[in-house]
Amino acid sequence: MSLRSADWFGAEDRNGFIHRSWMRNQGFAEDVLDGRPVIGIATTWSELTPCNAHLDEVAEAVKRGVWERGGLPLVFPTMSLGEPLMRPTTMLYRNLLAMELEELIRANPLDGVVLLSGCDKTTPGMLMAAASVDLPTIMITGGPMLSGKFQGKDIGSGTDIWRFTEEYRAGTMSAADLSEAEFCMARSKGHCMTMGTASTMAALTEALGVQLPGMSALPAVDSRRYAACQRVGRRIVDMVGEDLKISQILTRPAFENAVKVNAAIGGSTNAIVHLMALAGRAGVPLDLAEFNSLPAEIPLLVNLKPSGKYLMEDFAYAGGVPAVMKNLLGHLNGDALTVTGRSTRENVEPAECWNDDVIFPVGAPVMPAGNGTVVLYGNLAPSGAVLKLSAASPALLQHTGRALVFDRMEDYVAVADDPSMDVTPDDIIVVRGGGPVGYPGFPEIGNTPLPRKLLEQGITDMVRISDARMSGTGYGTCILHVSPESAVGGPLAYVRTGDRITLDTAARRLDVLISNEELEAREAADPIVRPAAERGWVKLYREHVMQANEGADLDFLVGSSGSEPGRHSH
Numbered sequence: 001m002s003l004r005s006a007d008w009f010g011a012e013d014r015n016g017f018i019h020r021s022w023m024r025n026q027g028f029a030e031d032v033l034d035g036r037p038v039i040g041i042a043t044t045w046s047e048l049t050p051c052n053a054h055l056d057e058v059a060e061a062v063k064r065g066v067w068e069r070g071g072l073p074l075v076f077p078t079m080s081l082g083e084p085l086m087r088p089t090t091m092l093y094r095n096l097l098a099m100e101l102e103e104l105i106r107a108n109p110l111d112g113v114v115l116l117s118g119c120d121k122t123t124p125g126m127l128m129a130a131a132s133v134d135l136p137t138i139m140i141t142g143g144p145m146l147s148g149k150f151q152g153k154d155i156g157s158g159t160d161i162w163r164f165t166e167e168y169r170a171g172t173m174s175a176a177d178l179s180e181a182e183f184c185m186a187r188s189k190g191h192c193m194t195m196g197t198a199s200t201m202a203a204l205t206e207a208l209g210v211q212l213p214g215m216s217a218l219p220a221v222d223s224r225r226y227a228a229c230q231r232v233g234r235r236i237v238d239m240v241g242e243d244l245k246i247s248q249i250l251t252r253p254a255f256e257n258a259v260k261v262n263a264a265i266g267g268s269t270n271a272i273v274h275l276m277a278l279a280g281r282a283g284v285p286l287d288l289a290e291f292n293s294l295p296a297e298i299p300l301l302v303n304l305k306p307s308g309k310y311l312m313e314d315f316a317y318a319g320g321v322p323a324v325m326k327n328l329l330g331h332l333n334g335d336a337l338t339v340t341g342r343s344t345r346e347n348v349e350p351a352e353c354w355n356d357d358v359i360f361p362v363g364a365p366v367m368p369a370g371n372g373t374v375v376l377y378g379n380l381a382p383s384g385a386v387l388k389l390s391a392a393s394p395a396l397l398q399h400t401g402r403a404l405v406f407d408r409m410e411d412y413v414a415v416a417d418d419p420s421m422d423v424t425p426d427d428i429i430v431v432r433g434g435g436p437v438g439y440p441g442f443p444e445i446g447n448t449p450l451p452r453k454l455l456e457q458g459i460t461d462m463v464r465i466s467d468a469r470m471s472g473t474g475y476g477t478c479i480l481h482v483s484p485e486s487a488v489g490g491p492l493a494y495v496r497t498g499d500r501i502t503l504d505t506a507a508r509r510l511d512v513l514i515s516n517e518e519l520e521a522r523e524a525a526d527p528i529v530r531p532a533a534e535r536g537w538v539k540l541y542r543e544h545v546m547q548a549n550e551g552a553d554l555d556f557l558v559g560s561s562g563s564e565p566g567r568h569s570h
Contacts, residue, residue, distance in 0.1 A: 065233020158473020268472025435485025
């Protein structure tokens with residue numbers, strides 16, 4: 001097999017001399033550029049991304065394995081997206097990471113790639129890039145933090161942040177306790193240890209077959225993670241020899257498996273957006289409505305926050321994703337190929353569940369089938385909206401209430417603590433302007449904090465609707481990703497305070513109780529002007545980003561352009 005890197009390092013002309021001579025300044029021995037596979041290790045390491053700040057150590061472990069197998073490992077940086085710090089939202093930059101990394105992989109002398117990710121958007125962004133180039137590829141997610149420990153109890157990032165801050169606003173938690181919890185929550189390297197978006201996307205890389213079995217749940221500081229990373233280094237060299245490309249793994253059966261596993265683990269609503277975008281890059285047909293049909297028979301098996309009580313450390317020790325997938329084999333495509341070179345079935349059949357209070361059996365699940373994330377349609381969401389049933393209040397799943405409408409999250413926050421706010425527990429809070437175009441960037445503001453007036457009455461949930469996203473660690477009866485979004489003229493733009501809205505999850509419906517004629521009249525009277533930007537990435541993003549139901553990728557990035565430098569035809 002002819003190696004791609006030979007076009008750079010194997011040439012006998014002046015260009016070959018240039019390529020080899022410049023690499024010599026790093027002190028490589030004379031035989032290192034002898035035609036062995038060149039493995040790129042793409043890292044999103046950054047001290048501005050706390051979840052990924054240990055990936056330099058992960059890279060060293062991968063390099064050991066590559067050297068052992070006779071390859072040449074070369075680490076290179078790519079854009080890092082840190083959810084805790086970046087504004088206005090890391091989702092604004094997921095597609096920029098994907099575009100940058102795609103071009104870096106294509107432009108350099110690489111035969112295979114190992115992707116090092118961690119925080120929410122780094123995993124899908126890197127996979128989207130790799131899918132558009134199509135080289136042998138393995139993903140390594142950085143692993144969750146150890147469980148938080150506070151006043152004798154386990155606490156989890158995100159989920160308990162929302163709980164503690166609401167308790168503080170309600171006056172039931174002191175400032176001193178809140179400060180103490182801050183130091184007790186994030187006590188090791190790694191990403192969120194709840195089943196938020198980072199943990200969800202890590203798990204789904206296993207379900208898709210692009211990460212070695214069992215790696216996603218291991219804590220970031222567990223020595224077994226670094227041993228596994230060394231095995232990844234060996235395996236990627238073998239994949240180059242086998243010419244096993246990512247397109248052979250990211251198939252329709254792989255995506256079906258991922259959608260089903262997402263339901264079984266109580267995964268983040270954000271997984272829908274990321275899987276839709278990745279499927280678009282991989283050329284795999286996947287429709288939003290299939291997130292209702294594909295997992296229709298899949299129960300919730302994993303008892304983790306925010307849909308349960310345990311954390312990722314417990315999940316790892318209970319058997320992790322392989323134990324879940326073995327449980328589900330009757331519902332999965334066991335023949336789907338994976339980066340191990342073996343099938344999904346071969347990977348997971350040896351797995352064991354070591355704690356059935358963390359990973360429940362299919363016959364006695366945490367919740368029966370139909371309690372995952374569902375897609376709602378109706379005159380308020382013609383192209384769909386999503387709701388995570390396992391994180392919602394059962395009493396609110398069939399609900400009709402008065403809409404309280406806010407054009408921006410800032411408008412709502414300005415009055416949320418006002419004791420005279422005109423609000424009741426039966427009302428439905430509507431916050432628009434949070435979609436891909438509107439914010440811009442599609443932020444995680446959909447789990448709108450409750451009005452302080454209601455918190456002080458002991459109310460802990462109410463129906464909330466937005467065209468924004470929600471943190472995967474969040475909970476509540478929050479209807480998200482309403483499409484089309486308000487900023488491009490979706491019906492959400494024309495809802496008014498006082499309108500009645502009906503949520504009917506059994507029928508998968510979300511409707512505002514006004515006629516189509518009234519909606520059309522409101523649109524005609526006040527047509528929406530799509531927001532624009534003057535320059536830079538935001539201008540490009542706003543002009544080309546697709547809606548949530550299509551994955552919010554850029555329209556000109558859908559599909560694959562292959563690995564030949566300078567060629568971008570489909």
